[in-house]
Amino acid sequence: MKATIESLLRAALAALPGDLIGAEARAERPEVERTRDPAHGDYASNVAMRHAKAAGRKPRELAQAIIAALPADPSLARVEIAGPGFINFHLAPAAYHAELGRVLDEGAAYGRSDLGGGERVLLEFVSANPTGPLHVGHGRHAAYGSVLGAILATAGYSVATEFYINDAGRQVDIVTVSVWLRYLEAAGEVVPFPSNGYRGEYLKPIARALLESAGDAYLRPAAAVAAGLPPDAPAGDKDLFVDALIARMRELLGLEAFRAVAEHALAGMLADIREDLAAMGVTFDRWFSERSLATDGAIDEALKRLAAQGNTYRKDGALWFRASAFGDDEDRVVERENGVRTYFASDIAYHLDKRLRGFERLIDVLGADHHGYVARVRGGLAAMGEPPDSLEVCLIQLVSLYRGTEKLAMGKREGTFVTLRQLREEVGNDACRFYYVMRSHEQQLDFDLELAKKRSTENPVYYIQYAHARVASVLRQLAERGLRHDAAAGRAALGRLVEPHEKRLLTAITRYPEVIVLAAATRAPHALVHYLRELATEFHGAYAAGNENPAHRVIVDDAALRDARLTLLLGARQVIANGLALLGVSAPETM
Numbered sequence: 001m002k003a004t005i006e007s008l009l010r011a012a013l014a015a016l017p018g019d020l021i022g023a024e025a026r027a028e029r030p031e032v033e034r035t036r037d038p039a040h041g042d043y044a045s046n047v048a049m050r051h052a053k054a055a056g057r058k059p060r061e062l063a064q065a066i067i068a069a070l071p072a073d074p075s076l077a078r079v080e081i082a083g084p085g086f087i088n089f090h091l092a093p094a095a096y097h098a099e100l101g102r103v104l105d106e107g108a109a110y111g112r113s114d115l116g117g118g119e120r121v122l123l124e125f126v127s128a129n130p131t132g133p134l135h136v137g138h139g140r141h142a143a144y145g146s147v148l149g150a151i152l153a154t155a156g157y158s159v160a161t162e163f164y165i166n167d168a169g170r171q172v173d174i175v176t177v178s179v180w181l182r183y184l185e186a187a188g189e190v191v192p193f194p195s196n197g198y199r200g201e202y203l204k205p206i207a208r209a210l211l212e213s214a215g216d217a218y219l220r221p222a223a224a225v226a227a228g229l230p231p232d233a234p235a236g237d238k239d240l241f242v243d244a245l246i247a248r249m250r251e252l253l254g255l256e257a258f259r260a261v262a263e264h265a266l267a268g269m270l271a272d273i274r275e276d277l278a279a280m281g282v283t284f285d286r287w288f289s290e291r292s293l294a295t296d297g298a299i300d301e302a303l304k305r306l307a308a309q310g311n312t313y314r315k316d317g318a319l320w321f322r323a324s325a326f327g328d329d330e331d332r333v334v335e336r337e338n339g340v341r342t343y344f345a346s347d348i349a350y351h352l353d354k355r356l357r358g359f360e361r362l363i364d365v366l367g368a369d370h371h372g373y374v375a376r377v378r379g380g381l382a383a384m385g386e387p388p389d390s391l392e393v394c395l396i397q398l399v400s401l402y403r404g405t406e407k408l409a410m411g412k413r414e415g416t417f418v419t420l421r422q423l424r425e426e427v428g429n430d431a432c433r434f435y436y437v438m439r440s441h442e443q444q445l446d447f448d449l450e451l452a453k454k455r456s457t458e459n460p461v462y463y464i465q466y467a468h469a470r471v472a473s474v475l476r477q478l479a480e481r482g483l484r485h486d487a488a489a490g491r492a493a494l495g496r497l498v499e500p501h502e503k504r505l506l507t508a509i510t511r512y513p514e515v516i517v518l519a520a521a522t523r524a525p526h527a528l529v530h531y532l533r534e535l536a537t538e539f540h541g542a543y544a545a546g547n548e549n550p551a552h553r554v555i556v557d558d559a560a561l562r563d564a565r566l567t568l569l570l571g572a573r574q575v576i577a578n579g580l581a582l583l584g585v586s587a588p589e590t591m
Contacts, residue, residue, distance in 0.1 A: 001099055002514050003113075004075055005032045005043050005089055012069035013047070020065065025051045034511065041080070041088035042507075049085040059085025097494040099510040103571045104487075111516045111578055116157030122354050123149050125365035126277065127164040130269040131175040133202050134276045134420040137367075140399050140445060142420075143436035143584070145365045146282045147525040148394070150582045155520035160359070163284045164350065167266055168291045169343065173246045174198065176258070179265040180218065180249055181225075182207030189222040192229070194245055196238040206268035210261065218261060220252045276420050280429060281584045293349050299341050302349035303334060305384040321348075326379030326388075347373075348380030355386050363523070364393045371395060394523055397444045399436075404450060427452040430585045434461040437525040437583065455591075457540075460533055464576060465588055467536040470543060471573040472589040474554055474566070481555065483562075485570075490563030497564055499552060501542040506568060508538040512575045516582075525583070532579045539572050 009030040013021050030047040048063035055062050063081045070079060075095035082088045103110050125145025128138050145161070153159045166172070178197040185191060186208050193199065210218070225248060232241040250258045270287075277283070293299050303319070306312045311322045317337035321344070324331050334345040354362050366373065370393070378388035401408045401418055408418050424432050431452040438460065439445050457463045478485060497506065511531065519527040546553035554565045577587040 001075070001091065001095055001510055002032050002034075002043060004073070004095075005045070006030055008070050008073055008076075009045060009047055009066070009087075011071050012066045015069040016065060020055050020057070020062070021051060022054060025054065034514070035088065040082060041090040043089040043091075044082070045087045045089075046085070048081075048087060052085065063087050093495060096506050096510060097491070100494065100506060100567065100571045101491055103509060103512075103574050104567070107574060108578060108581070110574065111513050112154050112156070113513060113517055114156040115517050115520055116152060116155050118156065118158050119361055120158045120160070120359045121152060121361045121363060122160050122162055122357070122359040123152070123363045123365070124162045124164055126282075127166065127366075128273065129166045129171055130266050130273060131171050131198055132200055132269070133272055136401050136418055136420060136423050136447065137399050139280070139420040139423060139432065140436045140441075141365055141367075141396050142277055142280060142282045143433045144394070144396060144441050144525060146280075147433070147437050147528075147583055148363075148365075148523060150584070151516060151519050151525060151528065154516055154582060157361075157520070160285045161283075162286045162288050165270065165287055165289050167289055168294070168346070172262060172266065174242055175203075175269070176262040176265050177242070177246050177249050179203050179207050179210065179268075180253075180261050181245075183210045183218060183261075184220070184222065184225070186211045187216065187219050189219070189225075191222045191225050192232065194238065194242040195233045196242040197245075202272070203265075206265060209268065210264050213264075214260075218253055218257060224252060225249075276424075280420070280424060280432065288350070290346055290350070293346050293353070294341065298353045299345055299349040302352045302380075302384060303345065305352070306334070306380075309383060309385065311383040321380065321383065323376060323379050323383075326382050327375045328379050332376070344376070344380075347377055348384065351377055351381055351391060352384055352386065355381070355390065360390065362391045364391070366393055366395055368395045368397050392523075394441060396441045399445045399447055401447045402449060423447075423449075430465070431459070431461050433584045434529065438529050440524060440526050460529075461585060462591070463540075464532045464536045464580065465586070466591050467539040468573055468576045468580070468587045469589055469591040470539070471569045474569060478555055478566070483555070485566045486559070486563050487567065489560055490565075490567035493560040493564040494567065496561045497568060499545070501538070501545045501552070502565070502568060505535075505538045505542045505572060508535045509568075509571050509575050511535075512579065528579055528582060532576060532583075535572065535576060535579075539569075539576075542568075 006029065009032065010026075013026050013030070030045055031050070032043050032045045035041050035044050048066055049059040052059040052062045057065070060081055063085045067079050067081070067087060070076075075091055075098070077090045077092040079090070080088050106112075123145060126134075126138060126141045128134060128141075134142070149159050149161050174196070175198050177194075178199075181191050181193055181197070182203050186204070225245075229244050229248065230236050230240050232238060253261070303312065306321055311325070312334065313320050313322065318333050319335035320331045321334045322331055332344050333342050334348075335341050351362060374391070374393045378391050381391060382388040401423070427435075427449060435447055435452055436445070451459055452461075453459075455462055457466065475485070497503065515528055515531040519525055554562065554569060556562050556565075580587045
């Protein structure tokens with residue numbers, strides 16, 4: 001219905017003379033919003049106030065001209081000017097009835113729009129280092145990215161999803177040596193385990209699998225492993241110690257065997273990550289390997305582009321990118337003196353690769369600590385001749401997990417964190433996904449385990465699902481009484497829905513497409529969550545009205561009124577089901 005008002009306003013602006021409304025105003029999409037007070041109508045626009053100065057008219061005078069130029073439309077009951085020049089639109093009841101019919105006709109497709117215009121979007125999210133199981137923090141990234149992708153697709157974007165595998169660099173070396181040491185332990189060797197290694201129990205099954213598949217191929221005496229190593233923390237430096245262990249592993253095994261253990265470790269960790277995400281209902285169109293950037297020549301191409309634009313230089317043997325010329329606070333090394341490319345070189349090469357694959361908009365979902373990353377990579381894109389604004393970064397704030405008043409620890413190296421799998425097993429997938437997107441991604445999230453498990457209306461996900469299940473319960477009651485719902489009669493009798501609680505529920509149902517547009521445009525899945533809670537509140541309020549007054553019950557003797565009320569409930573059920581589907585949450589028939 002909002003789109004109808006916008007269309008009428010555009011037609012009115014087009015009909016006004018050119019000396020009153022210029023081309024820029026005609027091309028602009030007029031702002032239309034729901035009114036907060038029903039006494040002010042259903043929708044309001046500030047279009048006259050926005051363009052009055054350019055038109056050389058007072059806002060109320062321009063508003064009157066716009067109203068006079070509005071095409072006749074049966075959905076409008078009346079249009080009036082309010083305050084300094086707002087245009088308020090009062091819709092006819094028939095407009096709401098027609099929209100409810102659209103809900104039922106379109107079913108699962110209701111809420112789709114062309115906001116995105118088919119723009120190709122690559123949505124990258126999670127991209128966790130494959131050095132341990134996913135923890136509750138990763139879960140928030142997974143839920144946010146998955147729901148955002150579904151919302152964007154519903155709003156008319158062409159969305160592809162991607163997980164960037166950080167399978168190169170020092171952290172992979174550390175997890176490799178950690179698996180090897182656990183392998184040696186499983187074979188009976190007593191070896192020093194680095195304080196800076198990955199100490200969690202999750203590596204032991206991977207190490208045992210390595211022993212089963214490779215036998216003693218990678219077995220070396222503990223004495224040979226430990227000989228001549230520098231002291232570990234606290235007496236020594238933990239980084240020097242673990243780096244020495246990595247060098248010793250390469251020395252004792254050889255490069256080919258080292259890589260074989262690394263591949264085994266990465267495969268084990270990635271299998272665990274894939275399984276966790278799939279169980280949560282999160283899948284990706286592509287899993288992109290960081291190492292492939294080097295082997296496929298993507299980094300070479302990026303550096304070639306930078307050099308061709310004069311945006312690199314040599315200093316102290318290293319190759320530098322003139323990042324400071326593109327908004328960064330300093331220049332960045334892209335290739336060290338020893339010829340090794342930096343993480344930053346990989347990052348800009350990866351984003352260039354995304355653009356070369358034809359994606360117009362790149363959305364990265366990253367942790368809040370990546371704030372400085374945004375300008376840096378945008379600068380890299382600009383320096384390579386790509387539009388910097390094509391990159392959009394959604395920064396996800398931290399998650400704190402509570403059991404009652406106890407805050408639970410999260411530390412990957414120590415292995416003391418709560419895994420995503422443990423969280424799902426305790427609270428279930430529905431509560432897990434719902435709670436992760438219940439609050440804006442820009443705010444820290446306190447995840448209350450006890451509330452998430454409650455089967456009561458205190459639990460917001462239960463409260464919304466219960467509304468859906470209640471409609472199924474009403475239909476079962478209808479059948480038990482030997483009655484049936486006449487859909488055509490129900491639509492014809494929608495004018496009988498005159499009670500305040502019925503009007504409020506009908507209004508709430510028809511807001512759904514606007515909420516999807518808002519959630520997509522602002523990258524805010526929590527807007528959908530808040531809407532579903534409000535819709536459920538109106539639904540339960542309408543249901544409770546029947547308990548307080550038998551005349552307000554759904555199943556009444558008056559067949560036409562009964563069918564109209566059932567039509568209203570079925571519309572609410574459809575919208576709740578559609579919204580829950582985007583959240584990846586089930587819509588149960590019974591609770």
